[in-house]
Amino acid sequence: MSFAGRTILASxxxxxxxxxxxxxxxxxxxxxxxxxxxxxxxxxxxxxxxAESYAKWTQTTCESYGIDYELRRVANKxxxxxxxxxxxxxxAVDGIMIYFPVFGNAQDQYLQQVVAKEKDVEGLNHxxxxxxxxxxxxxxxxxKLQKSILPCTPLAIxxxxxxxxxxxTLLPQGNRLYGKTAVVLNRSEIVGRPLAALMAxxxxxxxxxxxxxxxKFTRGQGLKFSKHQVQxxxxxxxELLKEICQDADxxxxxxxxxxxxxxxxxxxxGAVCINFSFHKNFNDDVKGKxxxxxxxxxxxxxxxxxxxxxxxxxxxxxxxxxTSSSSVEGKVAAMDISKQA
Amino acid sequence: MSFAGRTILASxxxxxxxxxxxxxxxxxxxxxxxxxxxxxxxxxxxxxxxAESYAKWTQTTCESYGIDYELRRVANKxxxxxxxxxxxxxxAVDGIMIYFPVFGNAQDQYLQQVVAKEKDVEGLNHxxxxxxxxxxxxxxxxxKLQKSILPCTPLAIxxxxxxxxxxxTLLPQGNRLYGKTAVVLNRSEIVGRPLAALMAxxxxxxxxxxxxxxxKFTRGQGLKFSKHQVQxxxxxxxELLKEICQDADxxxxxxxxxxxxxxxxxxxxGAVCINFSFHKNFNDDVKGKxxxxxxxxxxxxxxxxxxxxxxxxxxxxxxxxxTSSSSVEGKVAAMDISKQA
Numbered sequence: 001m002s003f004a005g006r007t008i009l010a011s012x013x014x015x016x017x018x019x020x021x022x023x024x025x026x027x028x029x030x031x032x033x034x035x036x037x038x039x040x041x042x043x044x045x046x047x048x049x050x051a052e053s054y055a056k057w058t059q060t061t062c063e064s065y066g067i068d069y070e071l072r073r074v075a076n077k078x079x080x081x082x083x084x085x086x087x088x089x090x091x092a093v094d095g096i097m098i099y100f101p102v103f104g105n106a107q108d109q110y111l112q113q114v115v116a117k118e119k120d121v122e123g124l125n126h127x128x129x130x131x132x133x134x135x136x137x138x139x140x141x142x143x144k145l146q147k148s149i150l151p152c153t154p155l156a157i158x159x160x161x162x163x164x165x166x167x168x169t170l171l172p173q174g175n176r177l178y179g180k181t182a183v184v185l186n187r188s189e190i191v192g193r194p195l196a197a198l199m200a201x202x203x204x205x206x207x208x209x210x211x212x213x214x215x216k217f218t219r220g221q222g223l224k225f226s227k228h229q230v231q232x233x234x235x236x237x238x239e240l241l242k243e244i245c246q247d248a249d250x251x252x253x254x255x256x257x258x259x260x261x262x263x264x265x266x267x268x269x270g271a272v273c274i275n276f277s278f279h280k281n282f283n284d285d286v287k288g289k290x291x292x293x294x295x296x297x298x299x300x301x302x303x304x305x306x307x308x309x310x311x312x313x314x315x316x317x318x319x320x321x322x323t324s325s326s327s328v329e330g331k332v333a334a335m336d337i338s339k340q341a
Numbered sequence: 342m343s344f345a346g347r348t349i350l351a352s353x354x355x356x357x358x359x360x361x362x363x364x365x366x367x368x369x370x371x372x373x374x375x376x377x378x379x380x381x382x383x384x385x386x387x388x389x390x391x392a393e394s395y396a397k398w399t400q401t402t403c404e405s406y407g408i409d410y411e412l413r414r415v416a417n418k419x420x421x422x423x424x425x426x427x428x429x430x431x432x433a434v435d436g437i438m439i440y441f442p443v444f445g446n447a448q449d450q451y452l453q454q455v456v457a458k459e460k461d462v463e464g465l466n467h468x469x470x471x472x473x474x475x476x477x478x479x480x481x482x483x484x485k486l487q488k489s490i491l492p493c494t495p496l497a498i499x500x501x502x503x504x505x506x507x508x509x510t511l512l513p514q515g516n517r518l519y520g521k522t523a524v525v526l527n528r529s530e531i532v533g534r535p536l537a538a539l540m541a542x543x544x545x546x547x548x549x550x551x552x553x554x555x556x557k558f559t560r561g562q563g564l565k566f567s568k569h570q571v572q573x574x575x576x577x578x579x580e581l582l583k584e585i586c587q588d589a590d591x592x593x594x595x596x597x598x599x600x601x602x603x604x605x606x607x608x609x610x611g612a613v614c615i616n617f618s619f620h621k622n623f624n625d626d627v628k629g630k631x632x633x634x635x636x637x638x639x640x641x642x643x644x645x646x647x648x649x650x651x652x653x654x655x656x657x658x659x660x661x662x663x664t665s666s667s668s669v670e671g672k673v674a675a676m677d678i679s680k681q682a
Contacts, residue, residue, distance in 0.1 A: 078556075078571035081474075106530035109450045113467040126454040126467065133422075189447035215419075230419035 005270070005291045010299040013163045017303045018065070024310050025066045037068045040095040040121065040309055041087050045074040050278050051099035054298065058097075061302045067309070077102055081114055088116040095121040095309035100190075109189075118316055121309045123151040124190070133197055135227050145318040149308045154195040156300040157252065157276060158202075164272055164292050166250055167202070175223060178203035181247050185209045185262065186254030191276060195252070200228035207233070207244040214240055242266050250274070253281035264289055346611070346632045351640040354504045358644045359406070365651050366407045378409045381436040381462065381650055382428050386415040391619050392440035395639065399438075402643045408650070418443055422455055429457040436462035436650035441531075450530075459657055462650040464492040465531070474538055476568050486659040490649045495536040497641040498593065498617060499543075505613055505633050507591055508543070516564060519544035522588050526550045526603065527595030532617060536593070541569035548574070548585040555581055583607050591615070594622035605630055 029035050040062055042055050055071050062069035072087075074080045080102060087093045096119040102108050112124040120128070127139070131148040139146040150158075161167055167176040182199055186192030187210035196208040200217035206228075208215045216231045234240055245251065245266040253262050254276045261283050267273065273290040275281045276297040286293055370376050381403055383396050396412050403410035413428075415421045421443060428434045437460040443449050453465040461469070468480070472489040480487040491499075502508055508517040523540055527533030528551035537549040541558035547569075549556045557572045575581055586592065586607040594603050595617045602624045608614065614631040616622045617638040627634055 076573075078573075105528075106447075106450060107534065109447060110467070110470060110530055113454075114471065126451070129451060130455065187446075189451055193448065232417075232419075 005287060005289075005293060007287060007293045007295065008164065010160070010294060010297050013160055013294075014061075014299040014303045016163065017159075017300075017307060021065050021303065021306055021310065028310065028313060029066070036092075037066060038094045038309060038313060039068040039070065039092055040097065040306070041093050042069065042071050043074060043080060043083060043087075043096070043098045044071060045077045045080045045102045046099065048099070048101070054302075055099060057298065058302050058305070061299070061306065065306055067306060081111065084111070084114050088114075088119065093119060094313055095119050095305075097122050097305065118312060120149075121152070121305045121312065123149045123155070123308055129189075129194065132194055133227075135201055139315065146315040147311050149311050150198070150304075151190065151194050152304040152308055153191045153276060153297070153301050154198055155308075156297050156304045157191075157195055157274060158198055159304065160274060160294055160297060160300055161199075161250070161272075164294070166272055171203070174201075175203040178223060180204045180249045181207075182250035182252065183207045183209060183241075183245055183248045184252045184254070185281070186252075186256075186277075187215075188254070191254055197228055204250075207248070209236055209241065209244075212236060214244065238263075253277055255279070255281050262286075346628060346630075346634060348628060348634045348636065349505065351501070351635060351638050354501055354635075355402075355640040355644045357504065358500075358641075358648060362406050362644065362647055362651065369651070369654060370407070377433075378407060379435045379650060379654060380409040380411065380433055381438065381647070382434050383410065383412050384415060384421060384424060384428075384437070384439045385412060386418045386421045386443045387440065389440070389442070395643075396440060398639065399643050399646070402640070402647065406647055408647060422452065425452070425455050429455075429460065434460060435654055436460050436646075438463050438646065459653060461490075462493070462646045462653065464490045464496070464649055470530075470535065473535055474568075476542055480656065487656040488652050490652050491539070491645075492531065492535050493645040493649055494532045494617060494638070494642050495539055496649075497638050497645045498532075498536055498615060499539055500645065501615060501635055501638060501641055502540075502591070502613075505635070507613055512544070515542075516544040519564060521545045521590045522548075523591035523593065524548045524550060524582075524586055524589045525593045525595070526622070527593075527597075527618075528556075529595070532595055538569055545591075548589070550577055550582065550585075553577060555585065579604075594618055596620070596622050603627075 025038060029037055042058055044051055044055055059069045059071065072083060074083050084096065087096050096115045098111060098115065100108055102111060113126060117125045117127055128149055128151065132150055137148055138144045139148050166180060169176065171178055177199055182204050184192055184196050184206060187208050192208060196206045196217045200206045200219060203219060203223055206217040208217055213235050214233045216233055217228045219225045219228055246268065248268055248271060250272045251262065251267060252274045256277055258279050260279065260281055262281050264283050264285050267286065267289040269289060270291040271289070272292045273282055273286050274294040274297065280295060366379060370378055383399055385392055385396055400410045400412065413424060415424050425437065428437050437456045439452060439456065441449055443452060454467060458466045458468055469490055469492065473491055478489055479485045480489050507521060510517065512519055518540055523545050525533055525537050525547060528549050533549060537547045537558045541547045541560060544560060544564055547558040549558055554576050555574045557574055558569045560566045560569055587609065589609055589612060591613045592603065592608060593615045597618055599620050601620065601622055603622050605624050605626050608627065608630040610630060611632040612630070613633045614623055614627050615635040615638065621636060
């Protein structure tokens with residue numbers, strides 16, 4: 001059986017960020033008086049094997065980038081908050097992440113906000129979310145010195161869509177998904193809703209599907225609105241799902257259910273299919289339907305998490321009035337400096 | 342059948358705050374150059390009859406206090422965020438509340454954080470929660486001009502416990518529940534967990550019960566810790582529930598299930614029983630067991646909500662450097678001023 005499409009692994013996509021991140025880390029180490037490496041601290045307070053392996057990946061990726069990583073295991077969940085406070089206060093810690101779920105309820109949302117905004121590499125702080133939904137790019141819109149970061153999983157999927165050339169660079173930035181239709185199966189606050197919003201803000205028509213209903217995110221005809229609007233289409237039924245998939249250029253799945261499989265027959269010939277669920281949401285025969293298929297996204301997410309950390313360090317330096325000459329524009333200059341170090 | 346105990350209605354308890362709130366409102370109106378009344382805006386974006394009747398109560402209570410109330414109905418939930426932004430920006434709006442649930446998922450937690458901290462009468466902003474859990478009383482601990490408010494439902498229950506004399510005023514403030522044992526059935530982030538934390542911070546031994554398990558919140562033997570610690574006791578079984586209720590002086594229910602009834606036989610003779618669920622969680626025969634029984638708490642919650650609003654106005658004035666001589670200590674002076682107005 002020969003297929004027309006290709007499977008693209010997240011690891012290949014993640015590699016495209018290596019050069020940028022490694023150069024940036026070198027600059028930071030060189031510009032720091034003590035030459036210490038940036039430090040990311042991960043908090044693990046569950047016994048989820050998925051979290052364990054995610055933590056291991058994070059460690060490996062950090063090391064490959066010249067970043068220090070420390071896994072802090074918290075046996076009693078109820079002490080996690082105090083441990084986060086310690087890391088918030090510790091100048092030696094540059095980034096903090098938590099392997100969720102911890103409590104598996106709204107207390108997890110509380111914990112997300114406990115991480116200091118300045119060290120929140122996952123981009124879960126309310127300030128980052130609100131800025132994202134409203135297309136606000138800076139924490140300080142007047143002076144534009146501190147970038148508002150994006151939540152790392154939705155950001156990773158955007159970067160994957162760029163890599164897959166779903167974003168058309170002939171269109172002006174901010175409208176590069178104009179004309180594209182996407183279906184996102186998941187409307188969590190962590191991934192699905194922000195992803196649908198980001199894609200719609202970039203010009204796509206996005207159908208957001210959760211267990212209850214289906215919504216349409218769009219900037220209106222001819223992209224008349226500057227940010228996305230949301231419209232309820234009705235209950236999540238097979239008929240409606242099939243209908244919206246008919247013309248979908250992109251199908252993105254994030255269904256957190258072990259045996260869930262997206263019906264291959266709903267996929268348009270040559271569509272781009274991306275799965276970000278821990279479980280494989282597509283059947284193997286997706287390869288016979290999709291032009292490009294990305295079976296998982298975790299490795300790109302980790303790269304984005306570390307990219308966020310470097311931006312946070314820049315923000316902190318900007319707040320202190322230190323220029324690290326480490327913006328994307330300054331990358332070449334930065335690499336020169338790092339060679340001298 | 343004659344019972345030894347008494348049923349106490351929330352309306353009677355709420356009345357005890359009338360004088361304080363009315364006097365304070367008069368002072369504010371008098372000290373304001375335009376003499377306008379404080380304005381609370383409620384956002385209703387669901388069709389829940391409970392929310393409707395809560396909104397009506399809020400209106401009636403506001404009017405009885407000389408506060409303006411405006412109910413803003415938002416037909417499309419997806420426009421609610423924009424409407425909140427409008428109210429955040431509007432200087433004529435002093436307080437904002439949302440009738441939850443709106444989406445019934447994590448997007449509701451997002452919306453909670455959209456309300457400006459300065460107008461968040463429900464006390465749901467993360468800053469207020471984090472301060473509450475850590476017993477931080479001021480937003481500006483150095484200057485102590487701006488009080489950190491408490492989430493209004495847990496605060497209402499604390500005020501009810503004070504009214505019922507469960508708080509012993511012979512003990513120093515901060516330890517007034519020392520020696521008391523309480524069971525709280527609900528561990529939501531909105532009520533149950535903050536309530537257990539507040540009570541344990543005040544010296545009680547609190548058993549926090551949710552659908553999965555039972556935890557113990559305490560400051561340790563002889564109140565050796567300055568804030569509560571949490572210990573897992575195990576799964577929520579009838580045996581364990583019965584055991585912890587055996588010596589409980591206070592049983593507080595908030596089970597959001599229509600047909601749930603707390604087993605009357607678990608209640609210690611003469612215990613204090615309080616229900617904050619919309620549904621009556623106690624059987625009628627609770628009256629034969631409890632010394633004091635409070636069947637609902639909503640009316641006290643509304644008083645606390647308005648008390649919070651007045652504190653927020655004070656905070657805003659303090660931030661602007663305006664003294665309104667309206668602290669609790671300044672109440673008598675304030676009443677004098679209001680008479681002149």
